[in-house]
Amino acid sequence: MATKTLPPKESAPSEAVVERKAENSPGDKAFGTVAHALLILWSAIVVLPLVWTLMTSFKTTSEIFSSPFSLPVEPNFVNYSNAWTTAGIGKYFLNTVIVVGAALVIVMVLGSMCAYILARFRFFGNKAIYYLMLAGLTFPVFLAIVPLFFILQNMGLLNTLPGLIVTYVAFALPFTVFFLFSFFKTLPHETAEAAAIDGAGEWRTFFQVMLPMAKPGIASVAIFNFLGLWNQYLLPVALNTNENNYVLSQGLARFASQAGYAVDFGALFAAVVITVAPVLVVYVIFQRQLQGSVSQGASK
Amino acid sequence: MSFFAVFLGVPLAIYLLFVISPFVQAFYYSMTNWSGFTAEMDFTGIANYQRLFSDEIFMMSVRNNILLVVVLPIVTIILALILATMVTVGGSSRGQIKGLKNSGFYRVVSFFPYVVPAIVIGIMWKQIFAPSNGLVNGVLVSLGLDQFAAFAWLGRESTAMPVTMFIIVWGFVGFYMVLFIAAIKGIPAELYEAARIDGAGRLRTAVSITIPLIRDNVQTAYIYMGILALDAFVYMSVLNPVGGPNNSTLVMSQQLLTTAFNDGQFGYASAMGVILAIVTLIFAGLVFLVNRIVGGKDTA
Numbered sequence: 357m358a359t360k361t362l363p364p365k366e367s368a369p370s371e372a373v374v375e376r377k378a379e380n381s382p383g384d385k386a387f388g389t390v391a392h393a394l395l396i397l398w399s400a401i402v403v404l405p406l407v408w409t410l411m412t413s414f415k416t417t418s419e420i421f422s423s424p425f426s427l428p429v430e431p432n433f434v435n436y437s438n439a440w441t442t443a444g445i446g447k448y449f450l451n452t453v454i455v456v457g458a459a460l461v462i463v464m465v466l467g468s469m470c471a472y473i474l475a476r477f478r479f480f481g482n483k484a485i486y487y488l489m490l491a492g493l494t495f496p497v498f499l500a501i502v503p504l505f506f507i508l509q510n511m512g513l514l515n516t517l518p519g520l521i522v523t524y525v526a527f528a529l530p531f532t533v534f535f536l537f538s539f540f541k542t543l544p545h546e547t548a549e550a551a552a553i554d555g556a557g558e559w560r561t562f563f564q565v566m567l568p569m570a571k572p573g574i575a576s577v578a579i580f581n582f583l584g585l586w587n588q589y590l591l592p593v594a595l596n597t598n599e600n601n602y603v604l605s606q607g608l609a610r611f612a613s614q615a616g617y618a619v620d621f622g623a624l625f626a627a628v629v630i631t632v633a634p635v636l637v638v639y640v641i642f643q644r645q646l647q648g649s650v651s652q653g654a655s656k
Numbered sequence: 657m658s659f660f661a662v663f664l665g666v667p668l669a670i671y672l673l674f675v676i677s678p679f680v681q682a683f684y685y686s687m688t689n690w691s692g693f694t695a696e697m698d699f700t701g702i703a704n705y706q707r708l709f710s711d712e713i714f715m716m717s718v719r720n721n722i723l724l725v726v727v728l729p730i731v732t733i734i735l736a737l738i739l740a741t742m743v744t745v746g747g748s749s750r751g752q753i754k755g756l757k758n759s760g761f762y763r764v765v766s767f768f769p770y771v772v773p774a775i776v777i778g779i780m781w782k783q784i785f786a787p788s789n790g791l792v793n794g795v796l797v798s799l800g801l802d803q804f805a806a807f808a809w810l811g812r813e814s815t816a817m818p819v820t821m822f823i824i825v826w827g828f829v830g831f832y833m834v835l836f837i838a839a840i841k842g843i844p845a846e847l848y849e850a851a852r853i854d855g856a857g858r859l860r861t862a863v864s865i866t867i868p869l870i871r872d873n874v875q876t877a878y879i880y881m882g883i884l885a886l887d888a889f890v891y892m893s894v895l896n897p898v899g900g901p902n903n904s905t906l907v908m909s910q911q912l913l914t915t916a917f918n919d920g921q922f923g924y925a926s927a928m929g930v931i932l933a934i935v936t937l938i939f940a941g942l943v944f945l946v947n948r949i950v951g952g953k954d955t956a
Contacts, residue, residue: 424794500678526674
């Protein structure tokens, strides 16, 4: 999307309209000022809490208590090592990477396979399965949580990382299928036919022809799934109560509720920064893609 | 046929086992007095539901959820619409239709909160609103408002809920802003030009052109935000783990989890889940209905 406001001289090439430089009316100027003021105010409301958190993460607990504004006397990285080891954030971080990484790969593979079949093949029950997926998107997870607890328990997967992974996969599946369904639908049939004529089987057609073509769609869904799974809280809280297997969100919550008594606020702020940083980095790198996929969703 | 079996069978099996079957089981459990710890349970029909409606605390949580579902989507969507309008069509009222300068910056920054994990949003803002060393009270005291020196924003019945709502709104405005920006950019510029020639002012243009044309996006946003408001679990459980002062921020999801895993009343908790699902469906249905009555068909 063109966000730059360069003089759009070539905006209408067919009519060859030369853009006249329009004078801004006083009303425009007033409106522009107010609009900018409001947007800057909102940006400040967004950014200041984040900056304050970052700054506070370098302060000692006594500095935090003396004044909320004072800069750290000297940048203090003890908070980070305390958060990483003593508070166990390092361990939770590793667990989260394992669970989210595995679940993400599995759900993307299974989801695109399922979406491909539903979008490209006609068979009895096709529509029914599609609506079943849609139903999974609408019902609140809370309704499922109690029976899910016992399903995992009976399979011996309760409080284990594989149990958490398979649950993440299952609950991310409807969104993945739903989104990729429309994507596979729009891919041209000719390419698949050409592959079939060239002797490629169903498997090869999917993995070597269709999947690469669906890359943009898969990338957007993967980003959303990553954010969703990384932030997941309810499922681990209910289904993963073994402290050694905690994921970041759980570990943070526990740490925050403990900090009320034991008070290592510096480490708490450091732990928050450790959690936010990877996600924010992913966002900044994929910023265009992510905003692009929000736009795609909007045009549906 | 191995292709079909693997591609459709595996995802579907996982989905049925971990998503659909728990939903179905929950309906059955909701009509039993199952404790969860023993195998035995009696079928009790609608007894759990009768009990729910005379359960003061649960009805309190239902009321809080309804308050959230009424306030959160409206505030979030109006704020997002205002910001999105300013970014996209807030530029000069002469010449080409364009947005404000630096709109890309505002868009990227506003999206930040969406990538911050919900649990972190909760922890961060709890510290910002902390009575003695928080940012908010620090600012207020430095402005000379000494009565806020130890003001417990989240600990008072009158402020706990509004502050919580503000925090959730903070987390979502940017996302919907980006969604609306994409939608508004999809509106043909001619429509705005025509309105301008007809003498429509900015407000008139926003109300008569923008909103009707992105009606479906607003509806989607309303439903998503509403579903979030009916859940709200993460924010509530961090900001006020036990339901806030006099249960003023207690929501159904918190009560459900406590009832199931702390009180060991899985049948009763399942009934709460069913109520939550029903309320969600009623809400989504209402939004569709209102959109249709207000004229979703003839204007779009």
